[in-house]
Every structure is written in C-alpha cells, then in structure tokens.
Amino acid sequence: MTVKTAVERNFRRAKVKPLKKRPGRRWAALRAVRPLVAAALALFAGYLAFDLIVSAETLQIRKITVKGNSRLSVGDVHALVDGLRGTSILTADLPRYRQQLMESPWVADAAMRRILPASIEIFISERTPIGLCRLGGDLYLLDRTGTIIDELGPRYASFDLPLIDGVVRRPESGNTTIDERRTALAASVLDAVAPHKALAARVSQIDVSDLHDAVVLLDDDPAFLHLGTGRFVERLKTYLEIEPALRDRVADMDYVDLRFGGRVYVRAAGGKTLQEVAAGTSGQRQPQSLGTPR
Secondary structure (H helix, E strand, O other), rough: OOOOOOOOOOHHHOOOOOOOOOOOOHHHHHHHHHHHHHHHHHHHHHHHHHHHOOOHHHHOOOOOOOEEEOOOOOHHHHHHOOOOOEEEOOOOOOHHHHHHOOOOOOEEEEEEEEEEEOEEHHHHHHOOOEEEEEEEEEEEEEOOOOHHHHHHHHHHHHOOOOOOEOOOOOOOOOEEOOHHHHHHHHHHHHHOOOOOOOHHHEEEEEEEEEEEEEEEOOOOOEEEOOOOOOOOHHHHHHHHHHHHHHHHHOOOOOEEEEEEEEEEEEEEOOOOOEEEEEEOOOOOOOOOEEEEEE
C-alpha cells in the first residue's frame, strides 16, 4: 500500500546559476607583469643580437686610408688616430679621433667617414707655411692665420721662405703669442707678389712691426723698403727701376720710403736725414734733405 505525503516546498532545491570565482590577486598581478617580462626579454634578445653584430670580425676596422696629406706622412696620421684600427666600425668614436687629428699643428681641418664593412677614410687639409718667425733664437714655420706649425729643421730644407719679423707679441703675462693682424699684413705682401715669380723669389724678409707699414728686404740688397699697406708690387717695381739712379746719389742706402707716389725718400746707412728724389727713371730732382726721420 502506497502512501503519498505532501512535499514541503521549503526543502525543494531552487534552480540557480553557480557563481563564477573571481581570480585571486596573485593571478591578477601576474597577468599585469606579463607584458613587461615580454618586453624585457625582447630588449635582452635585441642587445644580444646587437652585441653579436658589433663584435663581428667582419665589422672591425681593418683599413684606414689617408687623403690630402703632403707634409704629414701616412704613418704620422695613423699615429694620431692610434686605437681606431680593430674597433667596430659601427661604434667607433670618429669625433674623438678627429679631435686628435686637429691637435697636430700641420692639420688645418680634417674629416672622417665610415665605409662598410671595415674601412675608414681620413681627409686632411694641411696648413701652408708663408714664412719663418723667430722665437727664442730659433726659427719656426708660420702660416697665414698666425699659427706656429713646427720648428725649422732638416726635414724642411726644401722650403724657401722669407723671414717675417714683428709678428711676435710678449704680453705682460709672459706668454708669447703671434699677432694675427701683423701676420695678415705680411701675408698680403706675399700674396701680391706671388704671381710675379722673379720678384717673389727676391723677397727675403718682411718686417711688420708697424701695422701700417710693411718693410721689405730683397736678396742682395741691404736697403729697407717701406711699402705701407698696399700697392706692394707697384712700389717694388718702382724701386727696381730707379735703384741704379738712387745708388748714384746715395751709394750706401739704408732706408727707402716708397709710400708717397712720385716722391721717394732715401737715407744713407748711418745717416740721420732723408733725401727726396723723383720716382721717375729720368730727370730725377736733386737730393733734398728732409731732416731726421721719425
């Protein structure tokens, strides 16, 4: 016999969806760090790859070529960039090596460039000496910017350069320097006479102690020729034209001032007065005493 009993509603399982569990804090932190770890691994891999490339033997500098040098030998230039050979062409500090090149007094400018896979080209622009200056009893090569290049020695025996006086300054500090303006005046004289080969070859000494008067000595002629600040070739040619006539009047000339056009002033060696003569080759006026020169 079956007996049915009433089912209490309070004991019936309700139909509900199960709740999803939220991830723990540790798992959330791990998920946040994952991109950072991936980025770090990528950077490390890149570093290893770059290091392998940089240290590759095929990219180590093996050849250094030099162009534009004349007085500096290739060995001299290589010595100035000592340490460059064997380094990676990708990381070589070319600005630093260029600065080392510029420390040579012969180098006016320098440029460097990389040529893959393992070569460096060096372009040198050398200084050109225009004359010799005296320092402490010795002679030094001087360029037109007033830079002392090197002491005159046997290796420069092929140079035929005039002596340039009056460019050295000795300030109160005691440090000897070169006056750039006076050097420029001497350079302007040499530039003017350079196209006239025979005349240029006779210029043996230039004195620029007076910034407004370049004084020139010619080979085999003891007379100091005062040329001022311009018309150098014209005045030198005038002197050469009238020099025989001048010596007829003043046999032992010490001072010839050519700065005044048609008037030329001459002083004899050991004399105290100037004499005026005409600049023409004929019909020269008689010598006229002008008193003691300043």
